[in-house]
Amino acid sequence: MRPTTAWQAMAQRPLSFLTSSWPWRSLAYLTGGVVVGAAAVLVFAAGLAAGLALLVVLIGVAPLVGLVLASTVVASVERRRLRLVDLDHLPDPHGRPDAPGPKSWVATRLKEPVTWRELLFTLVSAAALWWLDLLVLGFSFGLPAVTFASLDGETWPWTVFGALVLLASPYTVTSWAGARAAMARTFLAPRDRELGAELREVRASQSRLLDSFDAERVRIERDLHDGAQQRLVSLGLTLAMLRLDTPEGTPQSELLTQAEGQLSSAHQELRALIRGLNPPVLADHGLVAAVEDYAGRFPIPVTVDLRLPERLPRKLETTMYYVINEAMTNIARHSGATTAAVRGRYHADLLIFDITDDGRGGVDPGAGSGVTGLADRVRALDGRMRVSSPVGGPTLLHVEVPCRFA
Incomplete structure (x- = not known):
């Protein structure tokens, strides 16, 4: 099966993983994380400084609100970037404004819980994640480059170490990219309360359908136990009574033996089917x-x-x-x-x-x-x-x- 996440890709055989596009996709994801994170730091630093400086005259509220709304842009970019290392589509949970115009759009965004989760993700990304991206890339490629550049007779052990780090870089980069993507999905995936009414109804109907399947399975188990199984027992008693009137060694006796064997097999199969439908050990x-x-x-x-x-x-x-x-x-x-x-x-x-x-x-x-x-x-x-x-x-x-x- 084709893997859908970076971690699934790493679970493949080493040759399949190393010759796939996943290490390169992970590298692009982390490189983009450094660029987006650095840009977010600059924008947030400038906006925060301007907002605090102008807050005394109440004008600073606008830059601060702008920073909150800017986080939705960062989150939107991150959802698109996630497709590099996680092929499962991550929908945009934001709702449509109640009325046209920027004022309604801003009011809607500020009321949505997802906006504040996106702000938190942007702060975490700016404060830590892009630094970690840079650290992983620096360790995986910068360190080997430094050891290769300083190659001489005395530093050859460090050069060997750098070569080993470089050889392991596909796994180093991909493992961190998978962890980073899982963290981003935790922040940016929609919650149930943020889903549309139609999607919530779909999930409710799925749950009702599952309940109906369980109820139908219990009914079938009960009908088989009280109906077909009891009839097989009754048929076995009838064959036993018939054997009493059938001399041994006759063709009729041999047919009865075959019928009893087939009845026993059918009874065992039916019992196994009933046990599989609603196993008593599960309930008990x-x-x-x-x-x-x-x-x-x-x-x-x-x-x-x-x-x-x-x-x-x-x-x-x-x-x-x-x-x-x-x-x-x-x-x-x-x-x-x-x-x-x-x-x-x-x-x-x-x-x-x-x-x-x-x-x-x-x-x-x-x-x-x-x-x-x-x-x-x-x-x-x-x-x-x-x-x-x-x-x-x-x-x-x-x-x-x-x-x-x-």
């Missing part, structure tokens, strides 16, 4: 126990490492179980893997799951694979799912879902 003991139980019956060895502080909310627990269940089913059917692993952690109101296997890789969600359905389930919980699956493997499915315990 939670996600960790349910995943461990499923892994114990998996056709290949699975390492389960789930560390959660407590039981998850019911809808989240059920959804994540079926995401993990389906991901592992795909591994068994299509990957050719010999081992797999499920790892889960809870950190800072975020559930993080990694499902890996050592199979042949080459998973492409864009080709209509089962991964698409998993991503839809995760998005219905306001989560994100990423897949790294280079041809030849390994495959990593990374899921992040918001979660707050009461």
Whole structure:
């Protein structure tokens, strides 16, 4: 699968990463960060000085307001620059002014929470981020240049060190670019309350659809248990009564033996289906126990490492179980893997799951694979799912879902 972020790109095989455009995109992102940050410092310093100097006569309010609005320009530029190292589109959360004209535009912007987050991001960027960009670039390229320029018989160890730093620069630059982009997305991504009414309704309908799927699954499980399974039990009793009147060794007895074997297989398959639809261990003991139980019956060895502080909310627990269940089913059917692993952690109101296997890789969600359905389930919980699956493997499915315990 084609990576969509700088960090995903680094997870590829070294040769694939080094020959890709991601190191160059990361270099362009950090270089642009230095330019934008330095310009922001100059503009803010000049505006702040003018505003404070004129504040005594109340004229200084205008430059200070101008600085707040200038931060929206910096944020807009940053959203465009993010496409260099994060291909996921980051929408502009600003709303349209209620009326035409600059006065309405300014009033609307000053009322929006995102404007003040953008101001905070601009201050952080001007005070620290662009300095860090410059430091990373200086260490990755400036230090090797200095050691090469001073090459002589006595300083050759430093030259070797500079060469090693230069060789590692694609990873140094890309790792910081990925971290910087993640920080920028935290500041600049729209919050739910800033989304339009139509988009909020879409998310609400996704949640209702997920609830209806869960309710339908429980109904089907109940109908199979109380209906089809009971009929199979009754059929088994009928065959047992018929065997009492059938002599051993006759053709009819052999047919009864075959029918009983087929009935037993159908009963086992139905029980497995019912257990998969609504596993009792999930309802009784939670996600960790349910995943461990499923892994114990998996056709290949699975390492389960789930560390959660407590039981998850019911809808989240059920959804994540079926995401993990389906991901592992795909591994068994299509990957050719010999081992797999499920790892889960809870950190800072975020559930993080990694499902890996050592199979042949080459998973492409864009080709209509089962991964698409998993991503839809995760998005219905306001989560994100990423897949790294280079041809030849390994495959990593990374899921992040918001979660707050009461």
